[in-house]
Amino acid sequence: MTTIPHTAPQPRRKTPVQDASDMASPKEAYRRFCAQEPSLPLFSRDWWLDAAAGQDGWDVALVRKGSEVLAAMPYVIRSRYGMKIITQPALTPVLGPWLRPTGGRQAARLSNDKEVMQALIDQLPRFDHFAQTWHPGVTNWQPFYWNRFRQTTYYTFVLSELTDIDKLWAGLEGKTRRAITKARKQHQLQVRGDVPLDLLLDLNRKTFSRQGLSPPYPDDFVRRIDAACRERGCSRLFCAVDPAGAAHAACYIVWDEHSAYGLISGTDPAYRGSEANSLCVWESLLYAAGVTRQYNFSGSMIEPFEGYMRGFGGDHVPYFHISKTPSRLLTLRQGVLSLTGKY
Amino acid sequence: MDAVIQRSNGTGGENTQYRSDTFINKAEYRNLCATEPSIPVFSNAWWLDAAAGPDGWDVALAKVNGRIVGAMPFGIARRYGMKVIRQPPLTPVLGPWIRGDGGNPTTRLSNEQKIMQSLIEQLPPFDHFSQTWNKDLSNWLPFYWNGFSQSTEYTYVIPGLDDLDSVWSRFDPTRRKHCRTAVARHNLRVREDLPLDAFLALHKMTLDSRGVAQGFTTDCLRRLDAACVEHKRRKLHIVVDAAGRHCSATYTVWDNNCAYALLKGSDPDMRHTQAPSVCQWEAIKFSATVATKYDFLGNMNPSIEPYVRSFGTEQTPVFTITKTPSRLLRLRRGLISALASGH
Numbered sequence: 001m002t003t004i005p006h007t008a009p010q011p012r013r014k015t016p017v018q019d020a021s022d023m024a025s026p027k028e029a030y031r032r033f034c035a036q037e038p039s040l041p042l043f044s045r046d047w048w049l050d051a052a053a054g055q056d057g058w059d060v061a062l063v064r065k066g067s068e069v070l071a072a073m074p075y076v077i078r079s080r081y082g083m084k085i086i087t088q089p090a091l092t093p094v095l096g097p098w099l100r101p102t103g104g105r106q107a108a109r110l111s112n113d114k115e116v117m118q119a120l121i122d123q124l125p126r127f128d129h130f131a132q133t134w135h136p137g138v139t140n141w142q143p144f145y146w147n148r149f150r151q152t153t154y155y156t157f158v159l160s161e162l163t164d165i166d167k168l169w170a171g172l173e174g175k176t177r178r179a180i181t182k183a184r185k186q187h188q189l190q191v192r193g194d195v196p197l198d199l200l201l202d203l204n205r206k207t208f209s210r211q212g213l214s215p216p217y218p219d220d221f222v223r224r225i226d227a228a229c230r231e232r233g234c235s236r237l238f239c240a241v242d243p244a245g246a247a248h249a250a251c252y253i254v255w256d257e258h259s260a261y262g263l264i265s266g267t268d269p270a271y272r273g274s275e276a277n278s279l280c281v282w283e284s285l286l287y288a289a290g291v292t293r294q295y296n297f298s299g300s301m302i303e304p305f306e307g308y309m310r311g312f313g314g315d316h317v318p319y320f321h322i323s324k325t326p327s328r329l330l331t332l333r334q335g336v337l338s339l340t341g342k343y
Numbered sequence: 344m345d346a347v348i349q350r351s352n353g354t355g356g357e358n359t360q361y362r363s364d365t366f367i368n369k370a371e372y373r374n375l376c377a378t379e380p381s382i383p384v385f386s387n388a389w390w391l392d393a394a395a396g397p398d399g400w401d402v403a404l405a406k407v408n409g410r411i412v413g414a415m416p417f418g419i420a421r422r423y424g425m426k427v428i429r430q431p432p433l434t435p436v437l438g439p440w441i442r443g444d445g446g447n448p449t450t451r452l453s454n455e456q457k458i459m460q461s462l463i464e465q466l467p468p469f470d471h472f473s474q475t476w477n478k479d480l481s482n483w484l485p486f487y488w489n490g491f492s493q494s495t496e497y498t499y500v501i502p503g504l505d506d507l508d509s510v511w512s513r514f515d516p517t518r519r520k521h522c523r524t525a526v527a528r529h530n531l532r533v534r535e536d537l538p539l540d541a542f543l544a545l546h547k548m549t550l551d552s553r554g555v556a557q558g559f560t561t562d563c564l565r566r567l568d569a570a571c572v573e574h575k576r577r578k579l580h581i582v583v584d585a586a587g588r589h590c591s592a593t594y595t596v597w598d599n600n601c602a603y604a605l606l607k608g609s610d611p612d613m614r615h616t617q618a619p620s621v622c623q624w625e626a627i628k629f630s631a632t633v634a635t636k637y638d639f640l641g642n643m644n645p646s647i648e649p650y651v652r653s654f655g656t657e658q659t660p661v662f663t664i665t666k667t668p669s670r671l672l673r674l675r676r677g678l679i680s681a682l683a684s685g686h
Contacts, residue, residue: 107515107652128686140658142497146645152493153662155484173449303488313449318481318660320495326685335677339670 026062026123033062033069039101041135042234042256043092044074051228052076052089052221061123063116071116073097075124075132083128083327090217091225091263093156093298094319096134110140117143128327136296136319149324155306156299157314158259162289171313176278179311183279189240189248191283197226200237200250203266210269222264229254234291238284240276248276253284253295260288261296281312365401372402375411381443383477384576384598385434386416393570394563395419395431403465405458413458415439417466417474425470425669432559433567433605435640436661438476452482459485470669476662478638479600483662491666499639499648499656500601504631513655522624525617530585533625537581537589539568545581545592545608552611571596577605580625582618590618593626602630603638623654 024032027046034045042048049058053076063071073096075086088095097120102112121144124130133154134141141151159168169177183189201219208215229235239250251265262284267277288295297309299319310316325331373388384390391400395418405413415438418431430437439462441455463485466472472491476483478500483493501510511519525531543561550557571577581592590613594606604626609619630637638659639651652658667673 105513105655106657107655110652110658111649139660140497141495142643142648142658145496145643151495153483153495155482171449301484301487306484307453310449310453315448316452316482328681328684328686331681331684332677335674335681338673338677 026060029064029069030060030062030072030074033072037069037098038257040072040098040256041094041137041258042254042261043095044072044098044135045256046074047228047232048092048225049074049076049089051224052092057089059125061120063119063123069100071097071099071120073120073124077125077127083330084126086124086127086130086132088131088133090221093261093263093296094133094135096132096320096322097138098135099138110142113140114143118147121147127324129323129325129330131321131323134320134322136317138320141320141322144322144324147324149322151323152321153318154299154301154321156317156319157297157309157312158317159285159295159312159314160293162285162293162295165286165289168285168289168313172282173311173313176311176313179275179278180282183240183275187248187274187276188243189274189276189279191238191240191280193236193238193287195237195239195241195247195250197223197237199239199247200252200264200266203239203247203250203268204264205266206268207266226252236284236287238280238287240274240280242271242274246271248274249280251277251280251284253288255288255292257292259294259296260284260292261298263298278311285312368402368404371404371411372414372416375414380599382414382440382598383436383600384596384603385436385477386414386438386440387598388416389570389574390434390567391416391418391431393567394434399431401467403462405461405465412442412444412454413439413462415462415466417472419467425672426468428466428469428472428474430473430475432563435603435605436475436477438474438480438662438664455482456485460489463489470667471672472664472666474664476664478659478661480662481660483664486664486666489666491664493665494663495660496641496643496663497658498641498661499651499654500659501627501637501654501656502635504602504627504635504637507628507631510627510631510655515653515655518620518653521617521620525621529616529618531582531590531616531618531621533622534581534583535579537579539565539579541581541589542579542592542594542606542608545589545610546594546606547608548610549608578626578629580622580629582622582625584613584616584618588613590616591622593622595626595630597630597634600634601636601638602626602634603640605640627654 031046034040057078058074058076060075061073062069075095076089078085078087097117099113099116102109130149136156136158145151162168201222204215226235234256235252235254237250237252240248242248247268248271249265249267252263253260254263255261262281265277265280285295297312297314300306300309325334369388376382376388399420400416400418402414402416404411417428417437418434420427420429439459441458444454446454478498483491486493504510543564547557568577576596576598578595579592580595582590584590589610591609592607593604596603596605627637639656642648642651667676
């Protein structure tokens with residue numbers, strides 16, 4: 001951990017208790033589990049949550065049988081106006097339950113889901129509002145339905161097979177292929193990975209401000225995440241630069257053993273015509289092919305963006321947003337807001 | 344969507360226009376239903392005529408060069424002066440039908456979204472919209488872009504009916520035992536020649552034992568039953584014991600793709616005979632002669648779900664799509680959920 005800025009929460013926890021996983025607190029046991037279980041999405045891992053929410057900003061519900069973890073559900077909890085809110089940190093597209101695969105028949109799996117998800121729910125602290133977006137791998141939310149949670153479906157695009165580059169190229173929509181070629185040939189853009197993070201932050205800010213917005217996270221937050229990822233060698237920045245040295249666009253991906261995730265991107269509005277953005281994403285795909293199995297665009301439900309992502313030929317993959325608002329006050333507030341809104 | 348909301352304040356002229364459009368649309372849709380085998384049974388014009396009455400439903404059509412490429416039938420009702428689009432009685436699922444025109448998945452997705460957008464634009468003004476979609480529909484994005492909400496429920500489906508041995512082997516061992524031994528032990532037999540009234544009596548017993556009211560009028564079921572018989576789309580199985588007593592019944596309907604457990608009924612006093620399992624297995628065996636899948640149509644009820652699961656079913660997501668442009672109805676919903684909240 002070389003470059004954690006001074007605003008970061010202090011690393012690091014005390015040395016884990018010597019043995020006996022049964023004796024350890026769920027969070028300590030979960031930290032050990034994170035180090036061993038490659039199928040745990042990186043956004044659910046302890047170090048990611050330390051960076052994104054602070055060491056005391058998250059906790060975990062854990063179902064164990066002996067020393068084996070059967071299910072885990074990390075969550076980030078915040079207090080706002082005296083309300084307890086369980087929510088998703090910025091730049092953390094998915095967070096939610098992980099269940100040990102049971103194998104066997106689906107009937108047995110559903111019965112296991114019911115049991116362990118109920119155990120997870122029972123361990124959640126009292127909250128006034130809960131909102132989590134789950135990994136696409138979790139497709140059964142019924143036990144949460146029985147506990148009066150709500151669900152809606154979001155979509156992302158996923159390239160599930162990165163091994164065959166020719167096939168990836170052939171799978172692009174014509175407009176995307178042309179955009180990438182144009183960026184390379186006509187604008188002579190080169191994609192570089194050795195540029196400072198500040199360049200990405202700057203381009204990202206420009207993208208937001210073009211829409212009259214500012215990024216929903218401070219620069220230091222991104223620096224903290226980046227430092228944690230770089231320490232583990234699971235992130236990379238791609239920046240398209242023209243022959244004069246001007247940065248047109250950049251994108252930033254992170255990955256685990258299973259999938260890469262497009263996390264941040266930015267384009268300088270002055271160079272929008274150069275299609276640098278598509279080139280960056282394409283290069284990030286090629287790179288991801290060397291380090292993991294899939295590429296997840298960390299989907300957007302926003303219409304123009306959806307069309308752009310669709311151009312890369314990924315599968316349209318649903319994932320769940322789960323929420324619950326036990327607080328009467330907050331429910332009433334949502335009701336009033338829905339009256340003033342369009343829907 | 345703005346267009347639709349604004350149209351609700353529209354002039355009488357537009358209404359007249361809408362009525363004549365309706366007439367032409369429905370005529371075209373009737374023709375489509377007569378020639379297009381991929382339209383689900385519940386979406387068929389004859390089904391809707393019977394279940395909702397000829398004036399109780401309407402359809403939005405999307406065309407390219409005069410050819411229908413998409414259709415979305417819906418039930419209409421007026422309640423307290425509000426116009427409500429909702430599921431007609433006895434019609435578990437509806438939803439957009441999209442012509443399958445091949446192409447690669449990306450093109451298909453893009454076409455599907457264009458067609459859905461055009462269907463949404465043709466919906467008449469409404470105060471509340473609620474529709475449960477058939478299980479083949481897994482993309483609601485265009486509805487999201489138009490201000491609708493979505494939630495996932497589950498149905499349970501037995502696939503691969505062409506291989507009944509394998510279907511049987513996927514049943515829970517206890518379920519298999521019940522189906523195998525009950526017939527001999529209790530002298531049961533399955534009759535297919537009993538009248539609808541025999542079914543209605545058993546259905547009523549089930550409702551009474553659960554303390555719920557019948558969600559449709561008996562007249563409506565009689566009308567629908569006559570239509571189903573006319574179109575050869577239904578089968579009634581009733582299990583009787585040696586004394587001729589009616590124990591359990593299933594009401595199966597089907598289309599070219601799937602058979603559905605539309606209704607069931609059992610005498611609670613005869614449950615020890617395992618007649619419901621026997622009847623269910625009979626309905627599944629029959630369904631194998633007319634379709635490749637058997638759909639239990641639900642169930643999210645935690646006490647029934649294990650029973651349905653025991654038939655070796657696959658949990659399959661089903662979408663419910665809603666929208667409430669009416670502020671009054673939103674206020675009502677907001678208050679009700681605030682009162683129902685926990686603290």
